[in-house]
Amino acid sequence: MSKQSPEQDVDFIKALAELLNANELTELSVKREYGDDDSLEVRVVKQVNVVTTSVAAAPVAAPVLAAPSATPAAAVAVEDPAQHPGAVTSPMVGTAYLAAEPGATPFVTVGATVSEGQTVLIIEAMKTMNHIPATKSGVVKRVLVSDGTPVEFGAPLLIIE
Known part of the structure; x- marks a missing residue:
């Protein structure tokens, strides 16, 4: 396979962020293998603010x-x-x-x-x-x-x- 361009990597990361939001996930990790000594490893994390309530x-x-x-x-x-x-x-x-x-x-x-x-x-x-x-x-x-x-x-x- 040929090496991916930085623009394609950015588009891939944006797609992962959209997938994270669309499925209400808090974290997503992906590793793409492009060939010999060529890969991309991405970890997308969304910070979640937990709101709790109690009777007290x-x-x-x-x-x-x-x-x-x-x-x-x-x-x-x-x-x-x-x-x-x-x-x-x-x-x-x-x-x-x-x-x-x-x-x-x-x-x-x-x-x-x-x-x-x-x-x-x-x-x-x-x-x-x-x-x-x-x-x-x-x-x-x-x-x-x-x-x-x-x-x-x-x-x-x-x-x-």
């Missing part, structure tokens, strides 16, 4: 909005739980489960006291159940994911204070 978020947000002395920094802390110092974040992409099996008691609930290293939930990735430990001891203030929801790497899962 509404009562927390109302006082901040109603309080006349609230500072902008305090409002940002409520809006972005990933920046909270007690946030437990996802170490991988997968599906979060709050209990060991369907119908079982959840590992933790809001108000529960946890010890550092205690399992707070499970993330299933590639048919493997990965126990996620508490990063510190304290009280669970918010659970930011629902049972069976997909999570991205670095997504906040819960808040421990």
